[in-house]
Amino acid sequence: EAQVTQNPRYLITVTGKKLTVTCSQNMNHEYMSWYRQDPGLGLRQIYYSMNVEVTDKGDVPEGYKVSRKEKRNFPLILESPSPNQTSLYFCASSLLRGRYTLVGSTEAFFGQGTRLTVV
Amino acid sequence: AQSVTQLDSQVPVFEEAPVELRCNYSSSVSVYLFWYVQYPNQGLQLLLKYLSGSTLVKGINGFEAEFNKSQTSFHLRKPSVHISDTAEYFCAVGIGSQGNLIFGKGTKLSVKP
Numbered sequence: 001e002a003q004v005t006q007n008p009r010y011l012i013t014v015t016g017k018k019l020t021v022t023c024s025q026n027m028n029h030e031y032m033s034w035y036r037q038d039p040g041l042g043l044r045q046i047y048y049s050m051n052v053e054v055t056d057k058g059d060v061p062e063g064y065k066v067s068r069k070e071k072r073n074f075p076l077i078l079e080s081p082s083p084n085q086t087s088l089y090f091c092a093s094s095l096l097r098g099r100y101t102l103v104g105s106t107e108a109f110f111g112q113g114t115r116l117t118v119v
Numbered sequence: 120a121q122s123v124t125q126l127d128s129q130v131p132v133f134e135e136a137p138v139e140l141r142c143n144y145s146s147s148v149s150v151y152l153f154w155y156v157q158y159p160n161q162g163l164q165l166l167l168k169y170l171s172g173s174t175l176v177k178g179i180n181g182f183e184a185e186f187n188k189s190q191t192s193f194h195l196r197k198p199s200v201h202i203s204d205t206a207e208y209f210c211a212v213g214i215g216s217q218g219n220l221i222f223g224k225g226t227k228l229s230v231k232p
Contacts, residue, residue, distance in 0.1 A: 004162075033219070033220075035222075040128070040224060041224060042125075042209065042222045042223055042224035042225050043163075043209065043222040043225075044222075045219060045220075048219060058219070090162060090163065092163075092220075106213075107153070107165050107168060108153075108163075108165075108220055110155075110162035110163040110164070111162055112161060112162045113160075113161070113162050
């Protein structure tokens with residue numbers, strides 16, 4: 001079954017304690033990204049990656065790190081979490097080249113989400 | 120800069136009534152348009168997408184959307200909603216030269232019996 005898997009689904013942590021949220025996809029997608037979802041703000045992109053060892057900042061990258069050492073995995077790292085990073089996080093993946101051979105035209109597949117609370 | 124505006128943050132509607140969720144976008148380049156649905160405690164799944172061709176796009180669960188280039192809109196419609204359609208709906212724009220999706224802030228559809 002094609003899927004994007006995030007872990008953990010729920011996490012409560014304390015300010016300053018480093019954490020990693022894992023994301024893995026089994027569809028051989030080149031493109032992966034992280035979003036955070038906050039009430040009234042929709043989804044905002046944190047980081048994205050167009051292929052292995054290629055990552056770039058999205059709209060709200062401050063306080064986050066990512067890595068893309070393998071095509072299937074795209075972990076999100078919070079080196080020193082703060083309460084304003086309490087949010088619902090989604091990982092997504094998509095083909096970089098779809099049927100119409102243009103990026104931006106392919107469907108994104110989302111993980112189930114990770115609800116993070118930083119106290 | 121590209122942006123997506125969902126004009127209604129909440130839409131309450133009675134079961135079996137028609138519904139329209141509005142979405143407008145702004146972009147100076149070619150775009151691809153998507154509607155995603157998020158059921159409670161779940162991730163987002165694709166409802167439908169417009170890439171090119173016919174401006175009326177049909178999706179899953181009886182939803183459809185119409186691309187209107189002159190009005191830069193991509194409104195989502197369903198002629199008769201069910202309780203199970205209660206969810207949050209997101210309009211998104213894919214930019215032709217990048218892989219990024221830009222999302223609207225979402226519309227919560229609440230279907231009442």
